[in-house]
Amino acid sequence: MAVDYGTLKKGGFMRQKQKNNFSLRLRVVGGKLTARQLAKIAQVSEEYGDGYVHLTSRQSVEIPFIKLDQIDQVKEALAEGDVEPGVCGPRVRTVTACQGGAICPSGCIDTYALAKELDERYFARELPHKFKFGVTGCQNNCLKAEENDVGVKGGIKVKWRPEQCIQCGVCVKACRAQAITMEDGQIKIDGSRCNYCGRCTKACPADAYEETHGYIVSFGGLFGNSISKGEEIIPFIEDHDKLLKVCDAAIRFFEKNALAGERFKFTLDRVGREELEKAVKEVCENG
Numbered sequence: 001m002a003v004d005y006g007t008l009k010k011g012g013f014m015r016q017k018q019k020n021n022f023s024l025r026l027r028v029v030g031g032k033l034t035a036r037q038l039a040k041i042a043q044v045s046e047e048y049g050d051g052y053v054h055l056t057s058r059q060s061v062e063i064p065f066i067k068l069d070q071i072d073q074v075k076e077a078l079a080e081g082d083v084e085p086g087v088c089g090p091r092v093r094t095v096t097a098c099q100g101g102a103i104c105p106s107g108c109i110d111t112y113a114l115a116k117e118l119d120e121r122y123f124a125r126e127l128p129h130k131f132k133f134g135v136t137g138c139q140n141n142c143l144k145a146e147e148n149d150v151g152v153k154g155g156i157k158v159k160w161r162p163e164q165c166i167q168c169g170v171c172v173k174a175c176r177a178q179a180i181t182m183e184d185g186q187i188k189i190d191g192s193r194c195n196y197c198g199r200c201t202k203a204c205p206a207d208a209y210e211e212t213h214g215y216i217v218s219f220g221g222l223f224g225n226s227i228s229k230g231e232e233i234i235p236f237i238e239d240h241d242k243l244l245k246v247c248d249a250a251i252r253f254f255e256k257n258a259l260a261g262e263r264f265k266f267t268l269d270r271v272g273r274e275e276l277e278k279a280v281k282e283v284c285e286n287g
Contacts, residue, residue: 003068006089008022008071009088009089010087010088010089010091011085011087012024012025012026012027012085012086012087012088013025013066013071013085014062014088016064016065018065020067020068020069021064021065021066021067021068022066022067022068022071023054023062023063023064023065023066024062024063024064024066024074024085025056025060025061025062025085025086025087025088026041026060026061026062026063026078026083026084026085026086027060027083027084027085027086027087027094027123028059028060028061028086028094029094029095029097029112029115029116029119030059030095030096030097030111030112030115030116030119030135031059031096031097031098031099032112033061034082036081036082037081037082037083039081040077040078040080040081040082040083041053041061041063041078041081041083043077043081044063044074044077044078044083045063047077048063048066048067048070048073048074048077049063049064049065049066050064050065052064058093058094058096058132059094059096059097060086060094087123087124088130089130090126090127090128090129090130090260090261091124091125091126091127091130091131092122092123092124092125092127092130092131092132092133092251093123093130093131093132093133094119094123095115095116095118095119095122095123095133095134095135096115096132096133096134096135096143096148097111097112097114097115097134097135097136097143098111098135098136098137098142098143099111099112099137100112100114100135100136100137100154101137101154104137104138105202106137106138106140106198106202107137107138107154108137108138108154108155108156108196108197108198108213109135109137109154109155109213109214109215111135111136111137111143111154114135114152115133115135117244118133118135118247121244121247122247122251125251127251127254127255127258128254128255128258128259128260128261128262128267129258129260129261129262129263129264130263131149131150131251131254131264132148132149132150133148133149133150133151133152133247134147134148134150134151134152135151135152135153135154136151136152136153136154137153137154138153138154138155138197138198139153139155139195139196139197141153144223145216145218145221145230146218146221146229146230146231147221147222147223147229147230148218148221148230149219149220149221149222149230149250149254149263149264149265150217150218150219150230150247150250150264151217151218151219151221151230152215152216152217152243153215153216153217153218154213154214154215154216155195155196155197155198155213155214155215155216155236156196156197156198156201156211156212156213156214157194157196157211157212157214157236157238158189158194158198158200158201158209158210158211158212159209159210159212160187160189160208160209160210161207161208161209161210162186162187162208164206164207164208165185165187165206165208166205166206166208167182167185168205168206169182170203170204170205171187171200171201171203171204171208171209172187173203174199174200174202174203175197175199175200176197176199177193177194177195177197178190178193179191179193179194179195180200187208196214196216196236198211212238214236214237214238214239215236215237215243216232216235216236216237217232217233217234217237217243217246217247218230218231218232219231219232219233219250219264219268219276219280220264220265220268220273221265222263222264222265226265228265230265231273233276233277233280233281234246234280234281234284237284242283242284245283245284246280246283246284248283249276249279249280249282249283250264250276250279250280252279253267253275253276253279254267257271257275
């Protein structure tokens with residue numbers, strides 16, 4: 001019987017150079033695996049693979065040397081540990097994320113919660129080419145958000161509370177963008193310099209800043225045979241639902257305009273980035 005390699009690849013089983021051997025890519029959302037999942041992955045690797053796994057550049061796990069005639073057994077064994085195969089090919093890939101505000105002191109948003117939500121919303125959706133989301137918690141950008149088709153970076157918009165301020169100057173020193181100055185005991189914030197890193201409010205000992213947590217979104221990132229940094233359209237998105245609508249708009253634009261085998265960045269180049277800007281600004285303004 002003929003082997004349907006396309007269907008196998010769609011389900012995460014990638015052909016190896018060794019005949020009838022596959023490297024199985026697993027679904028790992030936001031880089032997070034439980035101890036139970038890890039134990040099951042190790043067991044499957046020992047029983048059905050070659051006793052090791054590969055950690056991919058996008059936070060996934062691959063189990064090499066899965067035999068063609070054992071694929072169904074492997075899927076059943078993994079399911080016992082709540083482990084699912086990932087996807088390959090022209091569809092939305094697993095969402096990557098740093099540890100974010102739940103763990104990291106620098107984090108401005110809960111990256112894993114957002115990655116899980118985006119994964120549930122888009123994972124494995126069929127598109128003209130692969131499509132990648134990445135979520136990073138702050139301007140330290142550990143996840144390199146701009147390398148993704150859609151990258152989401154956490155940020156904090158601040159407003160000074162003069163009645164709380166003790167004029168210590170800590171926020172001025174903490175601001176790497178030199179957006180904050182203090183003159184005669186008055187704090188001034190240059191909005192054109194502020195990059196929403198949140199270092200000022202995190203450093204402040206007097207709770208002298210009002211915080212609005214939000215998202216900085218980039219579009220059209222690419223890192224491979226061609227390299228391109230994703231670019232922002234809206235400087236700062238405050239509303240969570242609006243962020244999801246912006247992501248929906250990007251997916252719809254790609255689905256409607258991309259040619260088969262064309263990455264998002266090249267679709268933007270061909271169709272015109274201003275068309276995506278119109279779509280994104282429309283959902284931001286009208287909801």
